[in-house]
Amino acid sequence: MITINPYLSFKGTCEEAFNFYRSVFGGEFQFIARYKDLSPTERQNFASVSDEKIMHVSLPIDGETILMGCDSSEEDGLVNMDNSNISLSLNTDSKPEADRLFNGLSTGGKIRTRMNETF
Numbered sequence: 001m002i003t004i005n006p007y008l009s010f011k012g013t014c015e016e017a018f019n020f021y022r023s024v025f026g027g028e029f030q031f032i033a034r035y036k037d038l039s040p041t042e043r044q045n046f047a048s049v050s051d052e053k054i055m056h057v058s059l060p061i062d063g064e065t066i067l068m069g070c071d072s073s074e075e076d077g078l079v080n081m082d083n084s085n086i087s088l089s090l091n092t093d094s095k096p097e098a099d100r101l102f103n104g105l106s107t108g109g110k111i112r113t114r115m116n117e118t119f
Contacts, residue, residue: 002101003066003091004088005065005067006089007086007088015054017069022059025059027059029059030059032058033055054069066089
């Protein structure tokens with residue numbers, strides 16, 4: 001099964017926004033981590049983001065949809081905040097299916113983040 005989940009990027013207001021979303025949708029955060037939680041080696045990749053800002057948060061909306069987000073900045077190369085602050089996270093049951101979708105969707109596009117395994 002393929003699931004597609006929205007991923008929102010903020011300029012420092014992710015925690016406030018997700019507390020609001022949690023008040024509307026209910027539930028609890030499935031995962032929340034701050035930049036200070038990264039290892040020193042990983043942290044070097046995000047020099048301009050405050051340690052207290054959100055590196056990743058996920059809020060289950062229902063059995064299939066998870067709203068995810070982070071604080072990011074253009075200086076870190078994470079997102080062009082002037083044009084878009086929404087991306088999509090695709091999850092599949094297998095790596096071959098993920099490879100097929102990634103290769104198909106990236107044809108003719110600009111890849112910001114290569115596909116890889118995450119937390």
